Amino acid sequence: QDLSHDTRARDGIYDLGSRAETWRHFWHPVATLDELREAKPGGRGPLQSTLLGEKVGIAEIDGKIVAFEDRCPHRGVALTLGWAEDEGLRCRYHGWCFDNTGKATEIPSLPPGATLPARARLKQYDCEVRYDLIWVRLDSSLDTQIPDFPGWDDESMHCIMGEPYLWACSSGRRMENFMDVTHFPFAHQGTLGAPPNTVFPVYPVDQADRRLTWKTETFLAANPGSDTYGPPTHPDSVMIPPARYVIEMPFSITLMFTWTETFATQIFMHATPIDGITCRSYWFTCHTVDDSADEVHLQLQDMVLGEDLPVVVTHEPARIGEPNEEISVLPDKPMILWRRWIRELDIAARRGPEELQAALDQVAIESEEAGV
Numbered sequence: 001q002d003l004s005h006d007t008r009a010r011d012g013i014y015d016l017g018s019r020a021e022t023w024r025h026f027w028h029p030v031a032t033l034d035e036l037r038e039a040k041p042g043g044r045g046p047l048q049s050t051l052l053g054e055k056v057g058i059a060e061i062d063g064k065i066v067a068f069e070d071r072c073p074h075r076g077v078a079l080t081l082g083w084a085e086d087e088g089l090r091c092r093y094h095g096w097c098f099d100n101t102g103k104a105t106e107i108p109s110l111p112p113g114a115t116l117p118a119r120a121r122l123k124q125y126d127c128e129v130r131y132d133l134i135w136v137r138l139d140s141s142l143d144t145q146i147p148d149f150p151g152w153d154d155e156s157m158h159c160i161m162g163e164p165y166l167w168a169c170s171s172g173r174r175m176e177n178f179m180d181v182t183h184f185p186f187a188h189q190g191t192l193g194a195p196p197n198t199v200f201p202v203y204p205v206d207q208a209d210r211r212l213t214w215k216t217e218t219f220l221a222a223n224p225g226s227d228t229y230g231p232p233t234h235p236d237s238v239m240i241p242p243a244r245y246v247i248e249m250p251f252s253i254t255l256m257f258t259w260t261e262t263f264a265t266q267i268f269m270h271a272t273p274i275d276g277i278t279c280r281s282y283w284f285t286c287h288t289v290d291d292s293a294d295e296v297h298l299q300l301q302d303m304v305l306g307e308d309l310p311v312v313v314t315h316e317p318a319r320i321g322e323p324n325e326e327i328s329v330l331p332d333k334p335m336i337l338w339r340r341w342i343r344e345l346d347i348a349a350r351r352g353p354e355e356l357q358a359a360l361d362q363v364a365i366e367s368e369e370a371g372v
């Protein structure tokens, strides 16, 4: 699969006028482990991906998966056109070879034993494999962590990775679509909801630990088509059970449903910013281990995503604009708080990493469960 996406917006502007520089401090998945394995014969890459408007190369070199600026220091061509060899990553143009620290180890046009220029090294980025995804952080000047995904480490849960999807909207538009319940009765009519069940309570939202968290109560959704999915069902309605939303700033979300005392489901999603108006979502659907087929769970997600996509790609503008450009109502609360925090993070980042750290660590608890 070709992950080398042409950026549609080269102005470096993201949601609410924020800058790529702010989001470079955070970890984002750039490929699945399988995508790296399948990119080239031998399974070591290299593979090109796009993150925050930058071409990023990924390869396994000498047993280590590394991420690097996809630009050969010799003449600036894409290194991902080259080969991952036993000796290192070799450029297709003049065959320079680089080890997994980025250092050039071979310049074939020089005689054996010649001293190699010290500046002949690749610009590398922080890179880690977690949840079978390859995570990259472009700027290491701030201590940020790979987002939490509780289902992954929970032995009672079975986690299924979905096919990542590229959408023509910003990461922010994707995030808001995910955290918004008031679109269920309309965009997901018959799937997750339907009129007349259109009124939703405004829940307390906690801001702590770099996360926004809230809980939603059971609500009735007329849903004749969902008999195959999750108890409890009824011939013409299904209850969407109590859920817990966890947004890990800026672009990760975990949604946890408690269907019964013994059955839970969980969805994890990270909306990686390709550029300001394009995102690629990496996601999992998890459920308490049972004998259901993976297909059942993937099909439900496919159906829901198929209902969201045609709507979400029509946002005008494709990224969230200035704070007062759109009209919000009280049940839009999670999205309002998320927008406010995104803006605060970007403003703080312009003043430096310490300010960004402080903006990230701010706390505001509305629920009774302080410190959730």
Ligand code: FES
Binding pocket: 072, 073, 074, 075, 076, 077, 091, 092, 093, 094, 095, 096
């Ligand atoms: Fe890569 Fe010359 S451009 S070796």
Ligand code: CO
Binding pocket: 177, 178, 183, 187, 188, 304, 307, 308
């Ligand atoms: Co939706």
